[in-house]
Amino acid sequence: MVLSLTALILTGNExxxxxxxxxxxxxxxxxxxxxxxxxxxxxxILAGQAGVEVIxxxxxxxxxxxxxxxxxxxxxxxxSLDADYLVMPELAEEIxxxxxxxxSAGMAGFSIPFHxxxxxxxxxxxxxxxxxxxxxxxxxxYRNDGHGHRVTIDGPVGRLRNPIxxxxxxxxxxxxxxxxRYMATEADKLLATPS
Numbered sequence: 001m002v003l004s005l006t007a008l009i010l011t012g013n014e015x016x017x018x019x020x021x022x023x024x025x026x027x028x029x030x031x032x033x034x035x036x037x038x039x040x041x042x043x044x045i046l047a048g049q050a051g052v053e054v055i056x057x058x059x060x061x062x063x064x065x066x067x068x069x070x071x072x073x074x075x076x077x078x079x080s081l082d083a084d085y086l087v088m089p090e091l092a093e094e095i096x097x098x099x100x101x102x103x104s105a106g107m108a109g110f111s112i113p114f115h116x117x118x119x120x121x122x123x124x125x126x127x128x129x130x131x132x133x134x135x136x137x138x139x140x141x142y143r144n145d146g147h148g149h150r151v152t153i154d155g156p157v158g159r160l161r162n163p164i165x166x167x168x169x170x171x172x173x174x175x176x177x178x179x180x181r182y183m184a185t186e187a188d189k190l191l192a193t194p195s
Contacts (some may be wrong), residue, residue, distance in 0.1 A: 003093075003096060004076035005028055005029060006030040006077070006078050006137075007079045008032050008070070008073065009021065009032070009034070009083055010036070011036070011070070011083045012042075013038050013042060014040075015041040015042045016168075018046065020050050020086060022046075024086045024092070025087060027092050027096070029051060031049070031051055031053070032052075032073060033046055033055070034057055034065050034068060036057060036065065055069075062144065063149040064142075066142040070137050075137070077137075078135050078137045079095065079134050080135075080151065081164070083112060083121045083169075085133075090162045090167065091112070097132060101135025106134060106155075107155070107156055107158050108153050108154060109153040109155070109157045111131060112133050112160045113130045113161070113162075114164055116128075117163075119169075120167055132151050132153055135153050140152070140153055151174070169189070
């Protein structure tokens with residue numbers, strides 16, 4: 001059975017991660033990548049992969065990139081991922097069962113737990129709640145939220161058991177630089193939020 005599923009991935013200089021992410025998605029029939037001007041080996045890695053379509057779009061915000069990508073998806077379901085997310089075989093099987101199960105006909109999406117990794121090894125705990133990453137494209141709309149983005153789903157959302165692994169292998173200096181930018185954006189958000 002061919003799944004009516006597209007993986008949506010945002011990239012911007014993700015050569016350290018994208019090959020591992022794609023490896024975990026070999027079971028997905030369609031992969032749509034929205035690239036925001038990668039200057040490293042990201043695009044050459046993507047070019048060697050079957051079933052991958054790349055659309056170039058200058059980055060303005062995470063939410064706008066995702067909403068743009070959703071307009072180019074024709075499958076019944078979308079699996080929205082960052083370029084450093086890993087889908088392990090147990091989760092792949094659970095997703096496949098969830099979107100083909102007749103009892104899911106009324107579902108608009110599914111949330112998935114997260115396990116963070118350091119150098120490929122999952123940490124033992126997390127404070128972050130599950131995220132909605134699997135949903136019907138027509139039911140999802142992204143909005144910016146601090147340094148990141150969140151999807152709002154119009155309809156009922158179920159929950160999957162197996163986690164996505166967040167496994168960023170970019171250099172530590174790049175990670176620290178990103179965290180500094182994120183903290184400033186989050187501080188601006190908090191300062192603008194009424195008490």
